[in-house]
Amino acid sequence: MTPQRLRALCLSFDDAVEEFPFGPETSVFKVAGKIFALSALSVPTGEPLTVNLKCDPDLAVQLRAAHPEIVPGWHMNKRHWNTVTVSGSLPDRLLRELVEDSYDLVVAGLPRAQRLRLDRP
Template identity: 60%
Template sequence: MTPAALEKLCSGFPGSRQEFPFDENTSVFKVAGKIFALTPLAAKPLRVSLKCDPDLAVQLRVAHPAITAGYHLNKRHWNTVVLDGSVPDELVREMVEDSYDLVVSQLPKREQEKLKWIALSSE
């Protein structure tokens, strides 16, 4: 996966915003002010940190050497994925979507409804 493809993927979810709160090199993707992905898009190799269900996070780490506990994040809830080609792009897409969905599921119902409306109005 290329940096442009990762950026497009993360930006494509309803209500997603890209910010740079830490430095000009680290893209932080948020929904309703909550982080669901962090990536230094210029890093080589490219990597992305994603929120993950704790049980699934451990399974993914065991199955894929390029998936490790979240770098500088809560290691129970976050994974960092090195996008060196060893993790299939489809799995990366699923992990990004799961991260977004996890964050959205923890939002107040009112915020969730707003995001559904945004998704419907962009179709």
């Protein structure tokens, strides 16, 4: 997965926006003002792309045990966030599912009125 494809994936969800509150080098993807993904999409050549994603705590432990590319979230609450290295060894399908799960977890925590607005086509 390329940085451009990761950006497109994150922005494909309802009401998802990209902001830069930590500086121009870090893309922060939010839904209804809440973060669901962070990544330095303009990585130097030779450096792996990484993305921080929210995750259910029990699933986070399982994913970290099963995939060396998934570690506790860097600069995040390590119980609820994972840092995923996108080096090509993790299947794109799994990465897409992890991004979608992160978005879904954030949406599930929103007030009911906001959740319902997001469910509209």
